[in-house]
Amino acid sequence: MKLTLKKVGEKALCPGIDSVHLITSIDQKPKGVCGPVLRYVSSNRLYSKESSIYKSSYFQLRYYPPNHFISIFRKSKPAVNIRFQHGVSFLSGSSRYLQELYAQRKSIVPSSFAVWRRTLTVKIKDIFVDEWYKLGGTKSVDEANKLGEEAFMKQDGSNIAKDGVYMFQIFNYPDPSNMDRFEEEIRKALGMVAKKSWNELFKSQAKNKNWVEEVNGKLNIGMLNAALRFERVPYRLIRKT
Template sequence: MRLCSSLLSQNVKSRLVVRPSTTIHRSDPFSNFMVTRDTEPLSLDNLQRIDSVNQAVVFSFKNTALSKVIDLQKKQDIKWDPVKYMAGKLRGIISPIQAYINISKKFSSHSLVYDSRFFQLHYFPEDHFISCFRKSKPSITVKSTKKYYLNGKVLNKNQKYFNESKILKTDEAELIKIQATMARLASRHRNNIPSEFAYLRRDLKLKVKMPFIEEWCRLNGDKAIQERNRSESKNATANTVESEAKKSLLDKFGRSTVGTAKDGYYLYIVRIFPDVDTLDEFKKEINKSVQKVADLNWDKFLTPKKGPKGKTWVEAFNDSINVKTINRILKISRFPFELGREQSKG
């Protein structure tokens, strides 16, 4: 009997779930920022701008205030970019959890999935602790480092930019000398590191998010989530059940297939800011990073190099989370949800 019970206990796994708080009313404004299992993904399909001013065209007259407003609105409609609009709806994770991660320095090396001269991409699946608190589907955060003076555009002896290739130790010593000289020459001016400027950081986010959401939708990330939402709907119709036999974006476990963009949390840490010379290359790197995540094989990606046997690195990370501490942080921040553990058979 003891052997039987121990075997059964090994098959039981716990996963983190976020549910409405029992102490804070969910009408709190923060509740609008959290995604749930049923939240619809961001999508570029059939995206139309509903504009009440355009509906009032029939009431416009020439040389009136209303007609001028409508003319202005028409000009704005011509400039309106659906990709830019949807990129603006991409969100990260809620601030209390972001602060907790930054302070506790909790991270996992397994999350690093793409590394280029421009940036690193860390990806966290939707059942990861961090992804549980994302504010959009998918979720994204763009950070920058203070690594390169003058955005790395310092020429070496061969008249090539140091950031054009991996910096060798010999080049790095030369680069440090040049940077020290430049710092003395520019000491009376503001910092020449791009990440020091707020307007460049804002511009950077848009330059990451626009190619990201376009590529993510092209790889059917939105359709995969919509398909799963339909299959899990309690009010699924007979037509929905029949269509499941034809689905190709989800595997038998309800996960995105290889080649399909994945839901979750994407953290971009940018080293070199894109400029007029490198913007096209930067966009291509963003596309490659989204494709890299889409091409991940779930079983290979989740299997840890070290750690407890029978557990993925996501499960091991989630097990390390102190639920009481997190709920205390959420309560102090008056967040209307709380974290809990749910047992399931693995």
């Protein structure tokens, strides 16, 4: 059973869904996921443990394949979502200058300042696009477009970057003294997704089943569509046999 989108209106509050674009050069920036869908996922805690690919002192990376219901609402191929954990601070041992600088302000927590959130978001996306491109991401998406996503995901798919949603949850900010390490960890995390075959990515941790199909099958589409309707998003999710 396949999930797909049906357009029910003209006014798009989630621009980009109709014209999902492919990252074809390192000059482009990946977009995110339709906001109301992310809020629905967060409020209902619909984060599967199988989606967790990498975790470090800086961040956790969750990956959602193209056929996962979250990915159906992505606004670029691939999509990147960056979430900042409440109270995110600099990693212990960061430069004294930065600690003293923020101690003089209303907050010593960098996530309290939009400039830091924006700076790190841009940095992550720059590193992401560069590494995803190096790992053959555009070739992967071209092949999926040619064969169709469903047929493409039945192939091996190992050792190549993949389309889908990459969700970063930030635990600690890097500072100039450890930015190189932060960059290495982002590249390592993307490499772990690229290395895995589709079968490895789809395999449930608890049983020998496809966890994405399980999640999609159990999804309360009526509630999600009600949330979309409430926020005046002109799309509805439907199941197609």
